[in-house]
Amino acid sequence: MAKADAPKSFQEIILRLMSYWASKGCAVLQPYDMEVGAGTFHPATTLRALGDKPWAAAYVQPSRRPTDGRYGENPNRLQHYYQYQVLIKPSPPDLQELYLGSLRAIGIDTELHDIRFVEDDWESPTLGAWGLGWEVWCDGMEVSQFTYFQQVGGHDCKPVSGELTYGLERLAMYVLGIDHVMDMPYNDPSAPIALKYGDVFRQTEQEYSRWNFDIADTDMLLKHFEDAEAECERILASPETDDAGRKIIMAHPAYDQCIKASHLFNLLDARGVISVTERQAYIGRVRALAKKCADAFVQTEAGGAVESEAVA
Amino acid sequence: MPDLLIELFSEEIPARMQPKARADLQKLITDGVVEAGLTYASAGAFSTPRRLTLTIEGLTANSPTLREERKGPRTDAPEKAIEGFLRSTGLTMDQLEARDDKKGQVYFAVIEKPGRPATEIVAEVLEKTIRNFPWPKSMRWGAGSLRWVRPLHSILAILSDEAGATVVPLDIDGITAGDTTRGHRFMAPDTIQVGGFESYTKQLKAAKVMLDPAEREAAIWHDAEQMAFAKGWEVVPDKGLLAEVAGLVEWPVTLMGEIDAQFLELPPEVLQTSMKEHQKFFSVKNPKTGRIEGFVTVANRETADHGATILAGNQKVLSARLSDAKFFWENDLRTVAAHGLEGMGAGLDAVTFHNKLGSQGDRIRRIEALAREIAPLVGASPDLAAEAARVAKSDLRSEMVYEFPELQGVMGRYYAQKAGLTDAVADACRDHYAPLGPSDDVPSEPVSVAVALADKIDTLTGFWAIDEKPTGSKDPFALRRAALGVIRLVRENDVRMGLERFIAPWFERELFATRSYPSGNGIVEKPQPLRLTQFLTKTGEGENEDGSYYEDFDIHWAQIDVTVADLLSFFHDRLKVHLRDAGIRHDVIDAVLAMPGSDDLTLVVKRAEALSETLKTDDGENLIQGFKRANNILTQAEEKDGVEYSFGADVKFAETEEEKALFAALDAAEAKIAPAMAAEDFAAAMSAMASLRAPIDAFFEAVQINAEAEVIRRNRLNLLSRIRQICLDVADLTKIEG
Secondary structure, eight states, rough: OOTTTTTOHHHHHHHHHHHHHHTTOOOOOOSSOOOSSSSSSSSSHTTTTTTSSEEEEEEEEEEEEEEGOTOOOSSSOSHHHHHHEEEESSTTTHHHHHHHHHHTTTTTTTSSSSEEEEOOEEEEETEEEEEEEEEEEEEEEEEEEEEEEETTTTEEOOOEEEEEEEEEHHHHHHHOSSSSSGGSBSSSTTSOOOOOOOHHHHHHHHHHHIIIIIOOOOOOOOOHHHHHHHHHHHHHSSSSBOOTBBBBOOOOHEEEEEEHHHHHHHHEEEEEEEOOHHHHHHHHHHHHHHHHHHHHHTTSSTTTTTOHHOOO | OOOEEEEESSSSOGGGGGGHHHHHHHHHHHHHHHHOOOOSSEEEEEEETTTTEEEEOOOOBOOOEEEEEEEETTTTTHHHHHHHHHHHHHHGGGOOOEETTEEEEEEEEEEEEEOBBBHHHHHHHHHHHHOOOOSSOOOOOOTHHHHHHHHEEEEEEEETTTTEEEOOOOOOTEEESEEEOOOOOTOOOEEEEEHHHHHHHHHHTTTTTTOHHHHHHHHHHHHHHHHHHHTTTOOOHHHHHHHHHHHOOOOOEEEEEEEOGGGGOHHHHHHHIIIIIIOOOOEEHHHHHHHTEEEEEEESSTTTTTTTTHHHHHHHHHHHHHHHHHHHHHHHHHHHHHHHHHHHHGGGGSSSSTTTTTHHHHHHHHHHHHHHHHHHHTTTTTTHHHHHHHTTGGGGGGGHHHHOOTTHHHHHHHHHHHHTTEEEEHHHHHHOOOSSTTTTTOOOOOHHHHHHHHHHHHHHHHHHHOOOOOBBBOOTTOOOHHHHHHHHHHHTTTTOTTTTTHHHHHHHHHOOOOOOOOOOEEEEEOOOOOOOOGGGEEEEEEEEETOEEEEEEEOHHHHHHHHHHHHHHHHHHHHHHHHHHTTHHHHHHHHTTTSTTTTBBHHHHHHHHHHHHHHHHHHHHHHHHHHHHHHHHHHHHHHHTSSOSOOOOGGGGOOOOOHHHHHHHHHHHHHHHHHHHHHHHTHHHHHHHHHTHHHHHHHHHHOOSSOOOOOHHHHHHHHHHHHHHHHHHHHHHHHOOO
């Protein structure tokens, strides 16, 4: 892969994806400012996949999976990593070609590599969402997830959104020819202060692994879970109209609480305090919140609801 | 006669769905056009990841004109009758024909349905097929509402003959049928105009698409074998994988690589599973070392560097995967070295097996107790069987099995060997799950047999105890398979054991046993019985001296007896299914199940086999008639007289030679049958019974049962009773049909 136009660092790959998708008309958003398990949780995907308003967004989302923590020692596994996420609604007919263009943009020569679309249906039990699509293989390596959303929060997606998710570390390691994630150049290796991925993240991987597995206060986490759940429901149960007579449905603040509950569940899971039978019950509770948030969002303007005044 | 070519071009169709989709497309289209009145000579369906194709040769160009004549009312019939006839035929008065009939003039309706062109019919059938295609899962895309397995991009549909090709006029939600397709996504993406099936396949091949999946399979296998042969290696055959891989490529390019030496110490099953599940690689064996040393991968394109980059990439991914596997293997070996195999399984106490049946640890303790009791009956040492049961499921806690659940048992055997356990114990770790499928081998090593039986009997009894029995097609815990496993294990190893002896005490142990429940991180010991609620009534509760809590229960023994009997009858039902496949009738099994010892399945099978053989003989078949005749006469007489004729037939009241001969024959048969039954020589017992056929027939021929003299009559009825009794000692012949 040592070609003239080959990217030199992790961040260059991110920057190239950004400019590629910007050139294809996506709004380049910033990460959501909350802890989430995957880029799908960003409201720019979960909520914006609902309703009939066209949408096109691309963004990096830091993602946390406490159970995947390996104290920075495993070459591929991290409890904190980055996903690159693209969501376009309705899914354009040439989405596969657009996607292949993004691989070329980061230096993957499709004339030399074997790119394959291998069946992989996506389902998120916590979001009450599912879709059909593939995992994309490059020379036998899974480099992306490609999904046509069929349902989110229990609502049929009409129109259908096309979602692309790139696991950035894994993809970048492949493109850059790196075997251990911590050895990957974060910025240009010829920069005055050259930083590797490990310089940025090794210590935090250790710290969070210890906290996730051993230290996090489970009683407190459980209480926070219940608080988030209660607040989400309280927000959604509030009257649609405020004291000044403005109609404001608070789908996003409620959804924040749903995201919190989901992450707290992941932390509890990493602490090993959730039994197999309880697991399903917790997932069901988060899904119930996600569904209510989706129900609320489709009542809003961004969710495609038409104001009765506007119609008249 | 024109040929029809249809191609539905879409984004990548899952490999596993392609075979059924081909068959469905062919059936739906051919059935549809035939129903509309067309005929055809032959048809064939093909698929690649991006296209489903159907070719039909020799299709009729038009459906035939249909002419139907219907006879109506007489011309002088009331107006209402004529109006009704017009309505039902859809004609007007002037279109009716008046014809002379026997009884005068009658109206006739001649309805002519003109034939329709094939293009029109195909368009209709194809639209219906696409809109109702039975994909296992289908989806919408973009802003449309059409459903397909993945977005459908174009439809090629042409009828062609010597004169040229005609496009079938069809538009489905904006996709207009045409006469073009595309080649390989990367190597020949341009549009191709198609004139007919033959040129289509040729053009596709030129555009790097091999249409026929069978051809792709053959090409992959041929190249793989050639490459392996050149190195003196052998590809491990895997038909399922071959079909899947052929469904993932349009232009197969087979590549072979070597597995890095650092991974060759891994068990071959691990290499094979990891390569197949994650990478869809074939394993390649070096026959000189007997190890898996290479892999074959199939790419979807040719490259300027002849696949060097692709192979290097795949090799790298494989190394990362196998590094994981090696990491798991080494961690597991470390655990075994430090804590033994039993220590590896220590965490199973915290893993729920079923919320009403406790943890995996509880289950293992139950299996251990059972295995110890079963061991002497299968020729195994009770201590070894118990040890094997204790460690047989330890590998469920290994990192390797967590990653590759299908390697359970296989890994247990390796870890048992590394832990220095005996071969018998190590083999039991692997083999106690067997037999899983009906064609699986049944273990024969005694320790494996003991643990395999204990495992299955515990599972069945447990789920019976909590009333989770299979119903209809639902059998989520695979209990039918477990019961069949028990049947095959005892039968093929000739194991003699009464099942009841092992099922009933299960309840005693469990209702009094100390249970452990998973609770958060730790394990809480609760000195309470399992909550098998239908067997218990709580009678009290209180605090022990140490402050702990206790409850008292009454145990419902009668309810336990009912459950045990129900489980035994489940075994018997499975046995009937099993023996039916071996050609033994269900009524024959019923006849032997009525005998004592019916919970000893080996005994039941032996009896059933002997009886089945006997019934195939002329004597055996006729004996049944004689027995039934004796039994019927006797039963009627007993009902009529209100007494039981069961004792005291005396030869001195015998009047005819036939009657005396029967006495002698019964004495002789009885003398043979009793010892033969005791020795379980059922063939001898049955043949002695069958030998009664001639004397019984002769007796009925010559003798009137209802004699004038009451003494004679009674004696003869008592004689019939001896026939009945001797036969019933062998099997309950009343159950035999016919």
